[in-house]
Amino acid sequence: MVRRLGDSVWEAVQPELDRRVALRRLPEGTALRTVAWPDRAGVVNLYAVVEDASGTYVVTRFVPGARTLAELGGVRSGRRHRWLDQVAATLEGTVHGDLTDADILIDASGRALVTGFGRAAPDATPADDAAAIARLRPVSRPRNRFVVIGGAAAVAVGAAVLILATRGSEAPPPVPSGAIGVGSPLRDGPVASVDCEDRPPGGDSVACSILQGDLAGRTLVVPSAGIVRAWSVRGARGQLQLQVLVPDGPGFRQAGAGPVVTIPDTGVQVVATDLSVPAGARFALGLAPGSAVGLRNDVAGARTLRFYGALRGDPRVPDDTRGAGQELLLRVDVAPRG
Numbered sequence: 001m002v003r004r005l006g007d008s009v010w011e012a013v014q015p016e017l018d019r020r021v022a023l024r025r026l027p028e029g030t031a032l033r034t035v036a037w038p039d040r041a042g043v044v045n046l047y048a049v050v051e052d053a054s055g056t057y058v059v060t061r062f063v064p065g066a067r068t069l070a071e072l073g074g075v076r077s078g079r080r081h082r083w084l085d086q087v088a089a090t091l092e093g094t095v096h097g098d099l100t101d102a103d104i105l106i107d108a109s110g111r112a113l114v115t116g117f118g119r120a121a122p123d124a125t126p127a128d129d130a131a132a133i134a135r136l137r138p139v140s141r142p143r144n145r146f147v148v149i150g151g152a153a154a155v156a157v158g159a160a161v162l163i164l165a166t167r168g169s170e171a172p173p174p175v176p177s178g179a180i181g182v183g184s185p186l187r188d189g190p191v192a193s194v195d196c197e198d199r200p201p202g203g204d205s206v207a208c209s210i211l212q213g214d215l216a217g218r219t220l221v222v223p224s225a226g227i228v229r230a231w232s233v234r235g236a237r238g239q240l241q242l243q244v245l246v247p248d249g250p251g252f253r254q255a256g257a258g259p260v261v262t263i264p265d266t267g268v269q270v271v272a273t274d275l276s277v278p279a280g281a282r283f284a285l286g287l288a289p290g291s292a293v294g295l296r297n298d299v300a301g302a303r304t305l306r307f308y309g310a311l312r313g314d315p316r317v318p319d320d321t322r323g324a325g326q327e328l329l330l331r332v333d334v335a336p337r338g
Contacts, residue, residue, distance in 0.1 A: 011062055020062040021047060025055045030119060037117040042090030044105060044115040060115060065108035065317045070101040072308055079197060084133050086112040097124025099132040110320050172232050172268050179335040182219050182283060183212055186268060186331050191235035193266050193292040196306060201292045209243055209307045210293060211284040212328045216301025221282055226334040228275040234329040235294015236263045241286035244277050248315035255281060283332045294329035302327045
């Protein structure tokens with residue numbers, strides 16, 4: 001076994017085939033009907049069922065970067081509906097019969113995959129799956145909470161602090177002497193003010209954090225430990241939070257965060273702060289539901305990454321890596337310590 005992925009789930013290697021697999025231990029007494037495990041698109045491939053003194057294990061394809069719908073419980077939006085629509089399409093013509101949010105994997109491209117077949121009774125029907133999908137669909141969407149990637153829970157939007165050094169400016173301020181500007185140069189030009197799903201913000205917008213993964217010709221990683229004295233945005237509005245992320249394995253973990261601030265309009269806004277950052281840190285913007293960031297599209301060598309839900313102290317890989325060509329209009333001014 002390589003590492004533990006979750007409750008009774010591990011990443012492992014099959015040395016004879018030199019491939020990575022997922023290994024799930026079944027609860028004691030569970031009868032698995034492997035004939036009920038379909039081989040089709042949208043279903044995680046079943047490789048084998050093995051038993052030893054410690055229990056019965058299902059060996060399936062390992063999906064890098066995948067997280068279960070249960071782990072993404074904070075997502076309440078059209079995104080969750082679309083995932084469940086994909087699940088319904090995958091199950092058309094077959095029966096799962098015991099579908100839970102732990103049986104739905106969301107891969108790094110944002111596609112929903114289904115696993116966990118064979119546990120249901122032989123008389124399970126498509127109606128059981130339809131009922132399970134209906135239960136998993138969101139009934140209401142959060143509108144008054146701000147998700148903090150690294151927090152144990154969330155910070156109330158009502159506690160937002162309005163800290164603005166400038167308001168509605170058309171040009172960004174110069175980077176202070178001795179400091180470096182990390183991120184976008186905030187150039188003038190067409191800007192899309194959008195929510196986490198690249199749509200105009202509204203009542204069904206979700207909370208997320210957006211990280212600039214690539215931006216050709218610009219510094220994205222803090223070269224040495226320093227102090228953030230200010231950060232600037234263009235095209236944003238609503239409740240935002242500057243978040244400090246550091247690499248951890250294949251993903252990131254939060255190393256710090258500023259206060260939640262209110263951005264009143266989409267002009268260039270400068271937020272004064274005093275936030276220590278380590279060498280190697282990167283910066284993400286956290287958005288409350290209904291808020292917007294400024295994105296410039298079709299930028300060569302640019303890519304944004306998105307995180308949904310709370311990190312709960314563990315490293316996270318991005319939930320959505322499809323922001324090709326997107327420049328996040330965020331500049332963070334980092335001054336040397338002392």
